[in-house]
Amino acid sequence: MGRIQLKQVKKSFGDVTVIPPLDLTIEDGEFTVFVGPSGCGKSTLLRLIAGLEDTTDGVIEIDGKDATALPPAKRSLAMVFQSYALYPHMSVRKNIAFPMKMAGMDKAEQERRIASAAKALNLTDYLDRRPGQLSGGQRQRVAIGRAIVREPAAFLFDEPLSNLDAALRVGMRMEISELHKKLDTTMIYVTHDQVEAMTMADKIVVLQAGVIEQVGSPLELYRSPRNKFVAGFIGSPKMNFIEGPEAAKHDAQTIGIRPEHIEVSTSEGLWQGKVGVAEHLGSDTFIHVHGVPGCDPMTVRVGGEIPVHHGDTVFLNPNLDHLHRFDAEGLRIQ
Amino acid sequence: MATQHSRSAARLMMAPAVFLLLVWMLVPLSMTLWFSFRKYLPLRGGDLGWAGFDNYVRFVTSSAFWPSVMTTLLIVGGVLVVTVVLGVLLAILLDQPMWGQGVVRILVIAPFFVMPTVSALVWKNMFMDPVNGLFAHLWKFFGAEPISWLSEASMQSLIMIVSWQWLPFATLILLTAIQSLDSEQLEAAEMDGAPPLARFFHIILPHLSRAITVVILIQTIFLLSIFAEIFVTTQGSFGTKTLTYLIFQRVLESQNVGLGSAGGVYAIILANIVALFLMRIVGKNLDA
Amino acid sequence: MARAVTTQRKAINTTLAWAVGLLIFFPILWTILTSFKTEAQAISDPPVFLFFDWTLENYAVVQERSDYMRFLWNSVIIAGGSTILGTIIAIPAAWSMAFVPSRRTKDILLWMLSTKMLPAVGVLYPIYLLFIKLGWLDSRIGLVIVLMLINLPIIVWMLYTYFREIPGEILEAARMDGASLREEILYVLTPMAVPGIASTILLNIILAWNEAFWTLNLTAAKAAPLTAFIASYSSPEGLFYAKLSAASVMAIAPILIMGWFSQKQLVRGLTFGAVK
Numbered sequence: 001m002g003r004i005q006l007k008q009v010k011k012s013f014g015d016v017t018v019i020p021p022l023d024l025t026i027e028d029g030e031f032t033v034f035v036g037p038s039g040c041g042k043s044t045l046l047r048l049i050a051g052l053e054d055t056t057d058g059v060i061e062i063d064g065k066d067a068t069a070l071p072p073a074k075r076s077l078a079m080v081f082q083s084y085a086l087y088p089h090m091s092v093r094k095n096i097a098f099p100m101k102m103a104g105m106d107k108a109e110q111e112r113r114i115a116s117a118a119k120a121l122n123l124t125d126y127l128d129r130r131p132g133q134l135s136g137g138q139r140q141r142v143a144i145g146r147a148i149v150r151e152p153a154a155f156l157f158d159e160p161l162s163n164l165d166a167a168l169r170v171g172m173r174m175e176i177s178e179l180h181k182k183l184d185t186t187m188i189y190v191t192h193d194q195v196e197a198m199t200m201a202d203k204i205v206v207l208q209a210g211v212i213e214q215v216g217s218p219l220e221l222y223r224s225p226r227n228k229f230v231a232g233f234i235g236s237p238k239m240n241f242i243e244g245p246e247a248a249k250h251d252a253q254t255i256g257i258r259p260e261h262i263e264v265s266t267s268e269g270l271w272q273g274k275v276g277v278a279e280h281l282g283s284d285t286f287i288h289v290h291g292v293p294g295c296d297p298m299t300v301r302v303g304g305e306i307p308v309h310h311g312d313t314v315f316l317n318p319n320l321d322h323l324h325r326f327d328a329e330g331l332r333i334q
Numbered sequence: 335m336a337t338q339h340s341r342s343a344a345r346l347m348m349a350p351a352v353f354l355l356l357v358w359m360l361v362p363l364s365m366t367l368w369f370s371f372r373k374y375l376p377l378r379g380g381d382l383g384w385a386g387f388d389n390y391v392r393f394v395t396s397s398a399f400w401p402s403v404m405t406t407l408l409i410v411g412g413v414l415v416v417t418v419v420l421g422v423l424l425a426i427l428l429d430q431p432m433w434g435q436g437v438v439r440i441l442v443i444a445p446f447f448v449m450p451t452v453s454a455l456v457w458k459n460m461f462m463d464p465v466n467g468l469f470a471h472l473w474k475f476f477g478a479e480p481i482s483w484l485s486e487a488s489m490q491s492l493i494m495i496v497s498w499q500w501l502p503f504a505t506l507i508l509l510t511a512i513q514s515l516d517s518e519q520l521e522a523a524e525m526d527g528a529p530p531l532a533r534f535f536h537i538i539l540p541h542l543s544r545a546i547t548v549v550i551l552i553q554t555i556f557l558l559s560i561f562a563e564i565f566v567t568t569q570g571s572f573g574t575k576t577l578t579y580l581i582f583q584r585v586l587e588s589q590n591v592g593l594g595s596a597g598g599v600y601a602i603i604l605a606n607i608v609a610l611f612l613m614r615i616v617g618k619n620l621d622a
Numbered sequence: 623m624a625r626a627v628t629t630q631r632k633a634i635n636t637t638l639a640w641a642v643g644l645l646i647f648f649p650i651l652w653t654i655l656t657s658f659k660t661e662a663q664a665i666s667d668p669p670v671f672l673f674f675d676w677t678l679e680n681y682a683v684v685q686e687r688s689d690y691m692r693f694l695w696n697s698v699i700i701a702g703g704s705t706i707l708g709t710i711i712a713i714p715a716a717w718s719m720a721f722v723p724s725r726r727t728k729d730i731l732l733w734m735l736s737t738k739m740l741p742a743v744g745v746l747y748p749i750y751l752l753f754i755k756l757g758w759l760d761s762r763i764g765l766v767i768v769l770m771l772i773n774l775p776i777i778v779w780m781l782y783t784y785f786r787e788i789p790g791e792i793l794e795a796a797r798m799d800g801a802s803l804r805e806e807i808l809y810v811l812t813p814m815a816v817p818g819i820a821s822t823i824l825l826n827i828i829l830a831w832n833e834a835f836w837t838l839n840l841t842a843a844k845a846a847p848l849t850a851f852i853a854s855y856s857s858p859e860g861l862f863y864a865k866l867s868a869a870s871v872m873a874i875a876p877i878l879i880m881g882w883f884s885q886k887q888l889v890r891g892l893t894f895g896a897v898k
Contacts, residue, residue, distance in 0.1 A: 052794050054337045071339055073800040085795035089813040098809075099799035146799070343803050344722035347714030351778055352730065354711065358771040359737050365748035424642065432636040440885065441643035444650055447877045449832035451852045452870045456653050460863055466665040468652065475668070501646065506889060555738045562834035562849070566856045581743045586839075591747050598744025605739040613732050 002063065002153035002186030003028045004049060009058035011044055011210075018044055019210035021058060026154075026188060026203075031180050034190045035197040035233070036207035042190045043158055045207070049188065050156055051075050062153060073102070078147035079156040082163065084139045086131040086146075092118075093127040096145045103150070110149075117145040120179075137168045144179070154186035161196065173199060194234055198222070206230050228330035231256050237286055237299045239324070244294040246271075252325035252333055259286065259301040261322035266308070269315025273298065275308050289314060363602070369595035377589045389596035398580055403604065405489070406576040410557045410608075412493040413500060414550055420497075421504030421549065422542065426534075428505070429512045439509075443502040450499065454566035457495045458484060488572035495563055500556075504549045511545035512538065551612050558605055577601050650874075657681070657867035664863035680868035688851060690872055697847035697876070699762050700837070701830035704769035705823055708777045711770075713819075716781035717807055721790055731782065734775040742772075742835050753840060760842045768840065769830045777826055784818025785811070821890040824880070828888075831877055848873040 004026040011019040019041045026032045034042040047053040049060060051072035060068045067075050078099070086095050093114060100110045118124045121141040131139055140160060147155055157176070161169045177200050180187050191197055197204050198218045206213040206221065206229070214226040218234075225231035231239050239256045247255045263269070264287065273289035276297055285306050288297040300316060308314060325333040370389055373382040393399060428439060445453065461468045462483035470480035483491040515538065523533050561578055564570055570579040581601060585594030644651075655671070656664050663674045684690065719727045749768070750759075758764030788811065796810045812819065834849040841850055852873045855866050881888050 050798060052337065052797070054339075071337075072794075072797045073802070077798065079795065079798045081791045081795055083789060083791050085789065085791040087792065087796075087810055087814070089816075098796070098801075102800035102802075102805060146795075150799075340722050340803075341724070344718035344724075347803075348718040348730070350711050351715035351734070351774060354771060355734055355737050355774060359740060361752070362745035362748040363740070365751070366745050369747065427635070427639050427642065430635040430639070431632050432639050433632070434636065434640065436885075438639045438643040439889070440882070441647040443889070444647050444878065444881075447828060447832075447881050448650065448874050449834060449849055449852065449877075451834050451838075451849050451856070452873050453649070455852065455856055455866060456649055456870055459866060460652065460656065461649065466667075466863070468669060471667060471669055498646070498649070551735075555735070558739060559741050559743070559835065561743070562838070562853075565834075565838070566853065578741055578743045581741075582746070585743070585747050594747065595744075598741065598746075601741040601744045605741050606736075609736045609739045613736065 002026075003061075004154060004186065004188070005061040005064075006049075007059040007061070009045075009048060009060060010056045011041075011048060011053065012056045017056075017210070019048075022210075022212055024205065024212065024215070026186060028186055029184050031177075031187045031189065031200060031202045032205060033197040033201035033203070034188065034205045034207055035192065035194055036213075037233075038192055040207045041210035042192075042207045044210075046156055046158055046188060046190045050077055050079050076150075076153045077156055078150050078152035078154075079158065080140075080143045080147050080160045082159040084131070084143040084160075084163075086139055086142055088131055091128050091130060092123060092134070092142050092145075095131065095142055096149055099146060099150045113149040114145075117149050120148075121145050136164050137172060140164065140172060141175075144176070148179070148183070152185070154188060157187065157189040159191055160189075161191070162193075176200065195236060198234065204234075206233060224332065225324065226332055228254060228256070228326050231324055231326070231332075237301070240295050240298045242292070242295040242298075246294045247325075250323065250325055253328045254326040254330070256324035256326065257318045258322060259299040261319040262298075262300045263317040263319070264300055264302050264306065264308075265315045265317060266312075267315065269317040271298075271316040271318075273314060273316065275310055275312045275314055278308060278310070280305065287314070289316065292316065366595045366598045366602075369591050370599050372592050374592040374595075375590055385592055389592045390599070393584075393593055393596045393600065398575060399600075401573070402575050402577045402580040405574060406558070406578070406604070408489060409493060409496065409560065409574075409576060410554060412489070413496045413557055414553060416493060416497040417500045417504040417553065418546055418549060420501055421508045422539075422546075424501070424505045425508035425512050426538070428509050439506075442505055445498050446500075446502040448499065450560070450562040451566055453499055454495060454563045457491075457498075458567045462491055484568055485572045488568055488574050492563060492567065492574050495567070496557065496560060500553055503553070507545050507549050508542055511542050515541050554608060554612060558608065577604060650878075653867045653870050655867075656863055657871045659864050659867075661862055661864045664867070680864045681872070684865055684869045684872065688854065688869075690851070693846060693848045693851035694872075694876065696762060696841075696845055697831055697849075700765045700769060700845075700847050701827045703762070703766040704773065704830050705777075705826040707766065708770040708774045708826065709781075709819065709823055712774060712777040712781050713807065713812070715778050716785050717811060719778070719782045720785035720788075721793060731779060734778055738772070738775050746839060749836075750840070759840060760844045760846075762845045765837060765840060765845060765847075768836050769833055772833065772836070773826045773829055776829070777822055780822040780825070781815070781818065784815055784822070787818075788814050817887060817890065820884070820887045824884055824888050827880070828877055 006022060006024045008021040008023060009019065010017070010021045034045060036042050044053065048055050051067070051070060055068055058068070059066055062075055062077075087098065090098065096114050096117060097110050100113065114127070115124075118127055121144060123138065123141055123145060126134060126138060131142065134142065143160070160176075161172055164172060173196060176187075176189075180200075189196070189200060201218055203215065204218055204221055205215050208229055214221060214230045221230060221234045225234060228241065232241070235258055237259050239258045240262075242255050242257070243253070247253060271292045273291035276288040276290045278288070279286040283304070285302045285304070287300045287302060287306075287308065289300055290297045292298045298316065327333055371385055371387075373385040373388070374380070375382065424442065428435065428442070432438070459467070464470055464480050464482040467480075467483075469483065473480045481487060519537055520533060523537055528536065559578055560576070561582070564574055564576060564579050568574045570576075570583060575583075577597070578601065581594050581597040584590050584597055657680055658676045658678070659670070659674050660677060660679070663670055719731060753759040753764055756764070758767075792814070793806055793810060796806045801809065831847075832849070834853075837847050837849045838853055841847070852869055855869050
């Protein structure tokens, strides 16, 4: 079981409030991702849940019990750190065994769990090595192994993939999702990468300056962002924002349109501009179009390859069904 | 960045060390303060009552006081200059590619392992003795008149002995610091056309500033209280009487505890002035 | 330097460095050589360097006259005991400073170091009196405690600098894994800091071994360590160079040998953890 509930949780360092009082419920078995730009307080929030930091105010409940004052060890949570935080002087086996040893579990049970974790994580051949002799991905797996053998109420991940190279990151992303499906345990995952958030989460919590901007499933956030910040943060490439007369036509301060919701034509369209840089990815082409009033440059996604060159004039047709409207405060207009 | 729980644990775990040092500092210090206001002659009647500021006045007006302060500062300053300058040169030399670097390093740091009493005795007798010392032989070999080092050039000799003991430390710290210097920086400077001397003053020396601070701090701590070297060599004669040694004589040789304690308070004040001065520099440099 | 260096340049460096190294080492070398000479050869004019009748007689005489083993044993107990006691007290304190720093941490650290600047001579008499009261005069336990207190600030400082190199996340991981504070220090921090702790211990053994103010002033016969053993040669007897040399070698040999075997840790320790 692992239902985590934050009630009016607040955190200050001295006079600086990094997290103003916030409420959040994470349901049992849910994969929740905290996402936001660096310094938004997402790691601090995770550390509050872990018990590595004191809450300044408010209550943290784990499975309905007040855990606010419990030390980390008593919360039955497991954490995977950004730096993996493996014990360099212990073998992989001892690293994985450490939490069980601390819990005073009997040796045979320890061995059984180590064996099954090692099998699940492809670490069987490496059990007697030191962390220093492993690759980044293997270290990551050891850190996960150390977390799962405890069978915790919830897993906490603090930017676990940010030290891996791009290819490995995709692989590990899948493995962690896979693990979640298999264990069906609550997971809280902190990242600044919205792609990780979109691909892994059941529920995304978007944070900015310690404040929750929006909570919802990946598609909810993509389809109906509550404000400009979420709209700009979720989705890649970023949503185009258009201001001025063009927005006024739609009774909004700002309108937003995602690059994938614009069609490009060489003959006619609503907007007109000149092609700047075109990024050819093969499957897609991203074109930066200059000269569109109220938005410069505007990014457009085109499927496949398209024969346009730097300096060509193109016409753009936005799909108005996917137009987002925002008021002067940046809030979504329904 | 920690919880209340770990903060209170931290205070608890720091307590023994802090408590012990506090006792170690306060108990003898308050006793010294007390004695410094008493007429206290252990062999001639013991505690003879309140003396007011007599001891302080007597100590500071004695003809030996100011020279001893000067001697102390001169030894500390002299050794610091010698060890830092030679240390920088030696560190640069040892940083060059060569055969047997490890062995040379051992040879250079060896003096640090020699206890001060031994080094003082060896230098005094086997090197600086005006008749049988090695220096005397060397001087005679070149047709010069052997020098009676410890009486004719007592301060220089003392500074030399102490510098010999502390040079290894300075060299090693500076060498470690030089080795951490990014060689690309030097190469960039070379590409920019900086001659070797300019590279030394503009890149190497600034890079060493923190290490030099550390050398100065640690050596000063130890040098302010050097004792054995003087005890063994000159016994404080020939102008080598440091404040430490002067107090030592008052307390143990003249058996005047009151006067010695007043001197002790002066020594503590002097040490604190130096300490304050040093902490200013180091405090800033400690985090860098 | 990644650049290739000419052999010629390397040869010049080598010659120069060895010359300077031998010059610095020479007093020790000369003492060792002299300890194997007869008294007459020790003061012969001109001095003899290597070609003399090697003899062990001086060592035998020194051992016979002053019970070397007793002094040695005292030195071992005093230097080792004070260092180990100091380390046990310093580890928790250094943990606190390195991993739970507060605004006052640096002040406390600097204050600790500043107690080292307290001139020993200023408090010699009070300590002397206290020792008489406690019955510690000329006892090993008294010296162990005094030297521990003298070196404690250095030990705390060195351990602090070594601990700071250990990432805090690893200790947090241990905490998440259910380790108590004691377990965290015992099973995670200490093993990870072994090289630093070893360096600290080695350096402080040397400092305690060579300490020559308190050991000279607070001992008479029973607890006197090697510093007192050698100081007894500062009288005119010291003019017997060969015997003086033999005694000197006997006083510094244990440390030189220890230094030889633990070079790496020692070199690291000698920098007091202050530079990397």
